Amino acid sequence: MLRIILIILILINTNLFADNNYYFLMLKYNKVNVRYGPSKDDQIKFIYKKKNLPLKIIDKKENFRKFIDHKNNSGWIHISQLKSVKSLVMLKDKIMFKKNSSFSKPLVKLAKGKLVLIKKCKIDWCKVSANQHVGWLSTNNVWGKD
Numbered sequence: 001m002l003r004i005i006l007i008i009l010i011l012i013n014t015n016l017f018a019d020n021n022y023y024f025l026m027l028k029y030n031k032v033n034v035r036y037g038p039s040k041d042d043q044i045k046f047i048y049k050k051k052n053l054p055l056k057i058i059d060k061k062e063n064f065r066k067f068i069d070h071k072n073n074s075g076w077i078h079i080s081q082l083k084s085v086k087s088l089v090m091l092k093d094k095i096m097f098k099k100n101s102s103f104s105k106p107l108v109k110l111a112k113g114k115l116v117l118i119k120k121c122k123i124d125w126c127k128v129s130a131n132q133h134v135g136w137l138s139t140n141n142v143w144g145k146d
Contacts, residue, residue: 024085024144025065027053034075038064045075052087052115054144070143086118088128088137088144096135100125107135121145 030051035042038061055077059066064076070089090110098105100122108130110116116128116137126145128137139145 022056022058024054024146025057025067025082026055026085026087026144027051028081028083032077032081034073034077035064036075038062038066038076040078042076046073050115052117054085054087054089055082056143057082085144088116088118088126088139088142090114090116090141091143092141094137094141096128096130096133096137098135100127100136102138104136108133110137118144 027048027050030049032048034045034048036045053069055067055069057065057067058074061076063079065079065082066074066076068074070091090112093112094110095102096107096110098107110130114130116130119127119129119134121127121139124139125136126139128135
C-alpha cells in the first residue's frame with residue numbers, strides 16, 4: 001500500500017514540475033511553405049504570406065520545426081524560414097496606450113488579428129509598433145509571448 005501511495009505522489013510531482021517545451025519564433029519571409037512532415041520531400045500543406053507572424057514551436061526534427069499558429073493551424077517549416085520572435089498577434093480587440101498602464105492615454109484601437117512588432121517588454125506590458133503608432137500593450141489576449 002505504501003508503494004502505491006509513493007508511486008502516485010511521484011507521478012503527481014513530475015506533472016507539476018513538467019517543463020513547457022514550447023517557444024515562439026516568427027516567419028522570416030513574406031512567402032513560407034508549410035509541409036505535412038519534416039522533410040523537403042513532404043508535400044506542401046499551405047503557404048504563409050505574412051512576414052513576422054509568430055508561431056509556437058512544439059517539436060523539432062533535424063532542421064524542421066513543428067508549429068501551431070494563433071488559428072490552430074499546424075505543420076512543419078524549415079528553420080531557415082524562421083527567426084527569433086519579436087511580434088504579437090491580437091486575439092481580441094485591444095487598446096494601445098501611451099504608457100504601460102491602462103490609466104494612461106489611449107492611442108489606438110488594435111483589431112483582433114492585428115500583427116504588431118515588439119520593441120521591449122516589462123512584466124505584463126510590451127512596447128510595440130503598429131503602422132505609424134508606437135505605444136504600450138497589455139500582454140493578455142495576445143499570441144506570441146509566453
